[in-house]
Amino acid sequence: MMAERRALLLIGSPRGIGHSTSDRLGGRVLDVLKEHGFLTEKLHVHAAMASPQELESALAVIGAADMVILSLPLYVDSFPAPVIAFLEQIAERRIGAGRARLFVIIQCGFPEKEQNATALAIAERFAAEAGWSWLGGVGLGEAEWQHKDVARALAPVAEAIANGTAIPQSVLRKAMPAWLYRFGGNIMWRLAARKHHATRSLRARPYAE
């Protein structure tokens, strides 16, 4: 009888399970892995870092995982701080060393997916230092804009992960030119501020001397 294979979705967004793009995108990959016989589980990194007890139980889950899908938003060219803190613990304590395989999905709020490259390099480096196998990753731009396309496009990526075959690097086409993204985005932020009656203070400088 084949041993059970465990896949874990590690959500690195502060919005967590059920409320984040990271969950929706990573969840798509997890669904496919489940169809391939993996036992699946989700874990929210920020919740895991909330207390020493939460951290210990999260690390136990990591230690039992054969496949970890880390799905997260790009924060200043890297990961959100709690994700780095969590990975520091994993690497220092060699949790999952020689067993876990890592795949990463990063989405940024810019149209250029290339902006995720440094974070992907950091993820690969983590895998090497922790003794995990590096399966690769996808960096997504404009994820918030065309979420449905992204979720659909991730299916073949998940199939490749499950089957151990080469992972497609081209996930989706560009939704719109960068100049249009910037133009539309700038309008969107003004509308968002208007909703909070904050249009006039959008450019405020509270810390100016």
Place this chain on the structure above:
Amino acid sequence: MNAVVLDGARGTECRGALAALQQALAEAGHTTEVIPLRERTIAPCRGCFGCWVTTAGECVIDDAGRQVARAIARCDLLVYLTPVTFGGVSSELKKAVDRMLPDILPFFARVNGETHHHWRYQKSPRLMGLGVLPRPDREAENIFKTLIERNALNLNAPRTAAAVVTPESDLRATAAALAKAVT
């Protein structure tokens, strides 16, 4: 010039580098404030964008993250000091960097052919990165230097410089060279 050093050490690993840095900055004529981040309680950024669309320029979380954002908004030179962590910065430093968001405007700009945000204040700080490694590691060093260059784009920093030191490095010479590069 007014320099702010974000000390992202998790223990004593950056002590020598910090001393060399302080001396080099003083010799270059900077007034330096060091913020030891491991001694500050800074909650993680919630990604709510409240600092952009509700409380413009100030984080909705009232903790030491606000003081860090204020110090960064007012400085001429921002310095990252950190143990190099998977090629990047430590979790201690990153908790402060993530809370820098209020100092950035939501509006997009084209910088070096890429989309980035405008800096909220009249002038952006220069950015210096000093990473500490226990032993030479070219790959980690390259990732770190790239990360600092990328962060400089996000800050619209007019000048940037980065270096990585190990116990064998000449700390004083490295810190002096960095200070000169951004002065």
